[in-house]
Amino acid sequence: MGYTLMILGLVVLLPLAALVLRASGTGLGGIWSVATDPRVGSALRISFGTSFLAALVSTTFGSVVAWVLSRYDFPGRRLVDAAVDLPFALPTAVAGIALASLYAPNGLIGSMLSRIGIEVAYTPVGILIAMIFIGLPFAVRTVQPLILELDREIEEASATLGASRWHTISRIVLPPLIPAVLTGFALAFARGVGEYGSIIFIAGNLPYVSEIAPLLIVIKLSEFDYAGAAAIASIMLVISFATLLLINLIQAWSRRRFGHV
Amino acid sequence: MSRLASAAQGSRGSRASRTLLGLACFLALAAAATGPASADTAILNVSYDPTRELYKDINAAFSQEWKEKTGEAVTVRASHGGSGAQARTVIDGIPADVVTLGIPSDIDAIARLTKKIDANWRSKLPNDSLPYTSTVVFLVRKGNPKGIKDWDDLVRSDVKVITPNPKTSAGGRWNFLGAWGYAYEKEGRSAGKANDFVARLYRQVPVLDTGARGSTVSFAQRGLGDVLPAWENEAFLALDEFGKDKFDVVVPPVSIYAEPPVALVDGNADKNGTRKVSEAFLQFLYSDKAQAIFAKHHYRPIKREAASPQDLALLPNIKLFKIEDLQGNWDKIQSANFDNGGLFDQLSKAGH
Numbered sequence: 001m002g003y004t005l006m007i008l009g010l011v012v013l014l015p016l017a018a019l020v021l022r023a024s025g026t027g028l029g030g031i032w033s034v035a036t037d038p039r040v041g042s043a044l045r046i047s048f049g050t051s052f053l054a055a056l057v058s059t060t061f062g063s064v065v066a067w068v069l070s071r072y073d074f075p076g077r078r079l080v081d082a083a084v085d086l087p088f089a090l091p092t093a094v095a096g097i098a099l100a101s102l103y104a105p106n107g108l109i110g111s112m113l114s115r116i117g118i119e120v121a122y123t124p125v126g127i128l129i130a131m132i133f134i135g136l137p138f139a140v141r142t143v144q145p146l147i148l149e150l151d152r153e154i155e156e157a158s159a160t161l162g163a164s165r166w167h168t169i170s171r172i173v174l175p176p177l178i179p180a181v182l183t184g185f186a187l188a189f190a191r192g193v194g195e196y197g198s199i200i201f202i203a204g205n206l207p208y209v210s211e212i213a214p215l216l217i218v219i220k221l222s223e224f225d226y227a228g229a230a231a232i233a234s235i236m237l238v239i240s241f242a243t244l245l246l247i248n249l250i251q252a253w254s255r256r257r258f259g260h261v
Numbered sequence: 262m263s264r265l266a267s268a269a270q271g272s273r274g275s276r277a278s279r280t281l282l283g284l285a286c287f288l289a290l291a292a293a294a295t296g297p298a299s300a301d302t303a304i305l306n307v308s309y310d311p312t313r314e315l316y317k318d319i320n321a322a323f324s325q326e327w328k329e330k331t332g333e334a335v336t337v338r339a340s341h342g343g344s345g346a347q348a349r350t351v352i353d354g355i356p357a358d359v360v361t362l363g364i365p366s367d368i369d370a371i372a373r374l375t376k377k378i379d380a381n382w383r384s385k386l387p388n389d390s391l392p393y394t395s396t397v398v399f400l401v402r403k404g405n406p407k408g409i410k411d412w413d414d415l416v417r418s419d420v421k422v423i424t425p426n427p428k429t430s431a432g433g434r435w436n437f438l439g440a441w442g443y444a445y446e447k448e449g450r451s452a453g454k455a456n457d458f459v460a461r462l463y464r465q466v467p468v469l470d471t472g473a474r475g476s477t478v479s480f481a482q483r484g485l486g487d488v489l490p491a492w493e494n495e496a497f498l499a500l501d502e503f504g505k506d507k508f509d510v511v512v513p514p515v516s517i518y519a520e521p522p523v524a525l526v527d528g529n530a531d532k533n534g535t536r537k538v539s540e541a542f543l544q545f546l547y548s549d550k551a552q553a554i555f556a557k558h559h560y561r562p563i564k565r566e567a568a569s570p571q572d573l574a575l576l577p578n579i580k581l582f583k584i585e586d587l588q589g590n591w592d593k594i595q596s597a598n599f600d601n602g603g604l605f606d607q608l609s610k611a612g613h
Contacts, residue, residue, distance in 0.1 A: 039606070104484065105485065106484035107483075122485070206469055207469075219429055221346075222343070222345035222346055223600060224349065
């Protein structure tokens with residue numbers, strides 16, 4: 001227990017403390033002026049808003065993918081199952097380049113979409129696509145084990161007792177999955193907020209339009225404004241922590257409400 | 262999240278100490294890897310992005326000459342990246358012996374923040390510490406379908422311009438200053454009109470990449486935009502890399518005198534005991550041999566007589582203006598345009 005806490009402290013808390021220390025170099029007034037800068041505000045809105053949307057999409061589709069992979073047998077299922085993890089292993093820059101070349105106006109998908117007037121690459125939609133790509137495996141992998149554990153007999157019992165399929169899903173199948181779905185959501189959300197490598201290749205990086213907060217941190221650093229960069233990072237840290245805490249609280253509530261699994 | 266946390270709490274006792282052991286091994290390995298590698302003299306040149314191919318040739322030529330002159334072997338290691346980011350690595354402590362960056366303000370920043378470079382470094386080497394210069398030219402699609410000839414064409418509503426973010430890229434800053442200086446001279450030296458011109462230009466920019474190479478890829482491989490204002494050397498490199506049948510280089514009648522300077526990092530060279538060889542390396546950049554290599558890689562040599570005529574033929578004599586003559590010293594140029602709240606920030610705020 002003691003060792004574990006020490007390692008946690010060394011590996012996680014120490015760098016975070018150093019970050020906050022660096023930001024405190026500007027004082028609270030300095031952090032406040034960074035926080036109220038409209039460009040920083042817009043970047044934070046883009047980062048957190050898009051991550052939230054992306055996490056919603058990831059968890060919805062991720063749960064469906066997890067369901068299909070655990071309940072259906074089809075040729076190549078194992079291959080698909082393994083492919084789900086690929087975004088974990090891919091360097092994010094590679095993911096960004098792959099997505100950008102696919103969705104660029106001269107790319108495979110981008111050329112089709114641009115014919116009907118939809119632009120994905122180099123717009124905020126591009127950010128969303130990149131975040132879904134990297135967030136999906138988290139959603140799948142957190143929900144999948146629980147689906148495998150679900151007792152089919154309970155569903156059958158529910159069916160024989162006259163419940164419709166929809167009734168069975170909403171009352172029997174979903175409730176025990178909800179804590180895991182929320183975990184998947186939290187992980188996908190956190191991953192999206194922190195993502196840099198893949199997004200800068202597919203977002204246009206235009207200030208006030210498609211500039212994410214991590215990019216603004218890099219820009220501050222290239223102005224040699226370490227305190228400003230640390231200030232944005234600290235603000236992101238606080239918002240992320242608050243969001244994750246909220247999700248954890250909802251999770252605890254849902255566990256009480258729907259029973260522990 | 263809490264599911265993961267409870268799983269992590271399961272590891273205790275012997276497993277934790279094994280983890281600690283692993284951590285210790287890892288740290289020991291990391292320490293060994295960063296230790297001194299060889300007895301030969303090695304110096305580190307921290308440079309900017311497009312000079313990879315250039316310094317490969319220069320470094321080899323210098324090593325050969327140093328060997329002939331002194332009998333000592335010397336290896337010049339080069340590190341490349343965005344100019345600002347490279348300056349930051351030196352500020353953060355990379356033991357660079359010399360820096361060869363894309364814009365004077367980046368070396369000024371190292372001098373100001375670390376004191377490892379003398380504040381009047383620019384007067385220490387010939388030609389304001391510029392062994393070569395460059396300029397901004399336009400890369401356009403083959404046949405120049407939009408008929409782009411001059412800076413004015415970049416603000417036309419039917420022309421999309423690809424350029425990197427001037428906050429993160431030295432090439433992006435030269436493009437920005439080039440457009441500003443062009444408009445300033447044309448509009449009877451009116452700063453207000455020049456600001457408007459640059460604002461209109463950046464409204465035609467659909468993507469702001471973080472570095473010059475990123476913009477080249479967006480333009481050449483993703484097919485974005487109609488024109489890429491670029492370092493002259495980068496434009497020719499793109500022709501060689503992506504095919505002469507796909508792009509043309511358009512040289513505008515007037516452009517900016519781009520100054521990628523070099524400097525000795527006194528503090529590091531003294532500590533590494535490499536002052537003599539580092540100074541010799543910088544002097545070598547002014548030799549006829551190095552000057553010819555610059556021209557071969559499409560940089561503008563300061564001794565034109567040393568370069569081969571067919572290399573020089575690609576670097577036409579156009580009217581070049583110096584941004585310092587228009588805006589004052591580099592501290593002013595940097596803070597008025599690119600620092601927090603500077604012209605670029607005001608433009609992007611006003612644009613939306």
